[in-house]
Amino acid sequence: MAANTHEEIELAKLPIVRIQDVLLSRMIVREEAARLGFSSQALTQIATAVSEIARNVVQHAGAAGQIRVLKTSESGRLGLKIAIEDGGTGIADVDRALAGTSPGAGIPGSRKLMDEFVIGSAAGTGTTVTMVKWLSIA
Ligand SMILES: Nc1ncnc2c1ncn2[C@@H]1O[C@H](COP(=O)(O)OP(=O)(O)OP(=O)(O)O)[C@@H](O)[C@H]1O
Numbered sequence: 001m002a003a004n005t006h007e008e009i010e011l012a013k014l015p016i017v018r019i020q021d022v023l024l025s026r027m028i029v030r031e032e033a034a035r036l037g038f039s040s041q042a043l044t045q046i047a048t049a050v051s052e053i054a055r056n057v058v059q060h061a062g063a064a065g066q067i068r069v070l071k072t073s074e075s076g077r078l079g080l081k082i083a084i085e086d087g088g089t090g091i092a093d094v095d096r097a098l099a100g101t102s103p104g105a106g107i108p109g110s111r112k113l114m115d116e117f118v119i120g121s122a123a124g125t126g127t128t129v130t131m132v133k134w135l136s137i138a
């Protein structure tokens with residue numbers, strides 16, 4: 001008797017190495033999100049967050065990364081989960097990056113655009129960002 005059902009289906013997976021992979025990631029995520037029924041505003045928010053986080057891999061990681069796009073459901077609600085990870089240099093001060101006090105605003109901006117945003121990183125271990133947008137049944 002599972003009161004809290006949780007299911008995930010992988011919709012797409014692709015490497016992030018060069019800038020064109022960022023554009024491709026953006027397109028694919030937008031396509032999958034549209035198929036799930038997200039509003040056009042939500043599509044723009046998801047695509048923007050994906051662009052920023054994928055672009056960080058190309059610009060800052062110094063190593064290859066990958067994006068996984070998953071359909072996720074939890075207790076009856078449906079969402080799109082995006083996991084972007086790399087095996088690069090990592091972020092020395094994650095709290096500072098989240099606060100937006102370090103150079104840019106890609107990380108705090110993406111966090112605001114998504115419903116869930118988890119970042120795991122440490123110097124030398126690479127970076128993992130997992131984001132979820134829930135489909136609102138309005
Ligand atoms: N995947 C990553 N690997 C290593 N360092 C990263 C990674 N992503 C972010 N960083 C570090 O965190 C900082 C903050 O990232 P953020 O995206 O918020 O801003 P930015 O990339 O510097 O500028 P912007 O995104 O506004 O062009 C980066 O400057 C970089 O030092």
Ligand SMILES: [Mg+2]
Nearest residue numbers: 052056104106
């Ligand atoms: Mg950035």
